[in-house]
Amino acid sequence: xxxxxxxxxxxxxxxxLARTLEALLVVASQPLSAEDLAVAADDDxxxxxxxxxxxxxxxxxxxxxxxxxxxAGGYAFRAAREEAxxxxxxxxxxxxxxxxxxxxxxxxVIAYLGPCTRPDVARIRGVAVDGVVAGLVERGLIAExxxxxxxxxxxxxxxxxxxxxxxxxxxxxxxxxxxxLGGEPEQIRARLHAVAEQRGA
Amino acid sequence: MLARQxxxxxxxxxxxxxxxxxxxxxxxxxxADVDIAAIVLxxxxxxxxxxxxxxxxxxxxxxxxxxxxxxxxxELFPDEEVDLSELAPEExxxxxxxxxxxxxRIKEAALWLSERLAAESDRYFRLGPSPLAPxxxxxxxxxxxxxxxxxLRGLAAEPxxxxxxxxxxxxPPVSLFLERFRALLRRRRRFDFDGEVEGLSxxxxxxxxxxxxELRKGNExxxxxxxxxxxxxxxxxxxxxxxxTSARSA
Numbered sequence: 001x002x003x004x005x006x007x008x009x010x011x012x013x014x015x016x017l018a019r020t021l022e023a024l025l026v027v028a029s030q031p032l033s034a035e036d037l038a039v040a041a042d043d044d045x046x047x048x049x050x051x052x053x054x055x056x057x058x059x060x061x062x063x064x065x066x067x068x069x070x071x072a073g074g075y076a077f078r079a080a081r082e083e084a085x086x087x088x089x090x091x092x093x094x095x096x097x098x099x100x101x102x103x104x105x106x107x108x109v110i111a112y113l114g115p116c117t118r119p120d121v122a123r124i125r126g127v128a129v130d131g132v133v134a135g136l137v138e139r140g141l142i143a144e145x146x147x148x149x150x151x152x153x154x155x156x157x158x159x160x161x162x163x164x165x166x167x168x169x170x171x172x173x174x175x176x177x178x179x180x181l182g183g184e185p186e187q188i189r190a191r192l193h194a195v196a197e198q199r200g201a
Numbered sequence: 202m203l204a205r206q207x208x209x210x211x212x213x214x215x216x217x218x219x220x221x222x223x224x225x226x227x228x229x230x231x232x233a234d235v236d237i238a239a240i241v242l243x244x245x246x247x248x249x250x251x252x253x254x255x256x257x258x259x260x261x262x263x264x265x266x267x268x269x270x271x272x273x274x275x276e277l278f279p280d281e282e283v284d285l286s287e288l289a290p291e292e293x294x295x296x297x298x299x300x301x302x303x304x305x306r307i308k309e310a311a312l313w314l315s316e317r318l319a320a321e322s323d324r325y326f327r328l329g330p331s332p333l334a335p336x337x338x339x340x341x342x343x344x345x346x347x348x349x350x351x352x353l354r355g356l357a358a359e360p361x362x363x364x365x366x367x368x369x370x371x372x373p374p375v376s377l378f379l380e381r382f383r384a385l386l387r388r389r390r391r392f393d394f395d396g397e398v399e400g401l402s403x404x405x406x407x408x409x410x411x412x413x414x415e416l417r418k419g420n421e422x423x424x425x426x427x428x429x430x431x432x433x434x435x436x437x438x439x440x441x442x443x444x445x446t447s448a449r450s451a
Contacts, residue, residue, distance in 0.1 A: 014351075028327075029327050029328060076326060077327070078324055078325060078326035079324075079325040080324065081323045081324070083325070084322075084324075084325060087325035088325075091325060093322075095328075096318055099315075099318070104314055104315050105307055105308060105311040106309075107311070108307050108310035108311040108313075108326050109307050109316055110308070111310070111314070112310055124303055124304055125304065125307070162328075165324075165326065166318070166321070166323060166324070167314065167317050167318060168317070168321040168324055174308075175310070175313075178310065179306075181306045181309035181310055181313065
């Protein structure tokens with residue numbers, strides 16, 4: 001006589017799909033878009049979103065050592081923040097280690113105004129940026145993105161998905177508006193005008 | 202030859218090179234109007250007229266023409282920035298404020314990024330090359346496992362014993378033939394060598410021949426051969442003693 005208990009709970013197809021997505025996300029080394037997942041899982045986009053919602057519930061801070069996140073335009077697993085200390089003992093983080101002030105400013109120009117060229121960055125920062133740009137390319141935080149139109153046009157740069165991932169950005173639209181930054185422009189303006197009036201007089 | 206004294210005949214200017222430079226530097230002549238290729242050509246032509254390469258003149262020319270080229274490039278591709286010194290004080294202040302504001306915003310953005318980076322420093326994730334590139338599919342023709350098994354079985358079989366027979370050629374002892382020929386000669390006075398060795402192997406025949414030579418050496422036999430490769434006839438040598446005994450017995 002068969003002793004096995006009667007199975008009352010049959011896994012729903014969405015659970016099955018969620019398992020497939022888990023597998024895809026664990027083998028990927030970069031964020032996968034919902035479209036990527038739909039193609040690989042051979043399923044439709046709506047069901048992917050539903051399955052992802054169940055995964056977000058399973059893999060969240062405080063519940064699992066692995067956390068699912070929406071980052072750099074896709075979905076990816078990362079380590080839970082609680083486990084950062086252990087991870088730090090295992091891994092270095094060369095991409096963002098020791099970024100200088102010059103590198104951060106260059107990165108900011110390219111993140112906000114990119115794709116843009118080295119002369120564009122130099123114009124704003126007022127100094128040559130060749131070395132800084134080369135360093136950021138080497139770290140994989142920026143990459144070439146075509147050239148300026150015309151013969152011998154300067155190379156344009158943009159930030160990479162790695163940049164978004166390291167800074168924890170879903171997309172560049174998450175950056176604060178440039179107009180909201182900069183402090184007290186009117187104050188500067190007033191001071192400069194005061195100096196100008198003195199000289200003009 | 203001095204590069205500075207190079208005579209030029211250009212559309213915009215006629216005279217020595219150093220005067221051209223002076224005029225350009227005093228902004229009495231627009232660098233954009235100067236045909237630099239023509240200057241280089243004039244210099245190269247002058248250079249070609251001489252037997253020896255004047256390195257000093259070449260170096261000087263290179264420095265001067267580079268400076269001129271830089272001036273021209275700057276004028277042809279003007280920085281979009283306005284030269285502040287050319288503006289009225291109010292305009293200059295406005296332009297400076299615009300630039301400072303732009304830079305200040307970027308500085309703030311950099312600060313925001315730095316803070317963000319610090320806040321996100323506990324993010325750890327897998328980094329590596331993308332595994333997403335599709336791998337080319339290698340298609341094999343339909344395979345027959347039986348054929349593979351048969352091939353492997355052939356390889357797995359014990360290899361046949363290699364014959365070492367050829368490595369140990371056995372020579373029949375010469376003594377065997379010595380005994381045989383002596384016995385023969387006791388019965389008969391002479392015999393035909395070829396007839397005796399007929400049907401033996403080459404090795405045996407060689408051994409028999411060595412025995413024959415041995416008998417000849419001991420003066421036990423006489424050997425005759427009427428022609429090369431002819432039949433060898435062997436005759437017993439009658440010893441004196443033997444001859445005497447046989448004579449007496451006769």
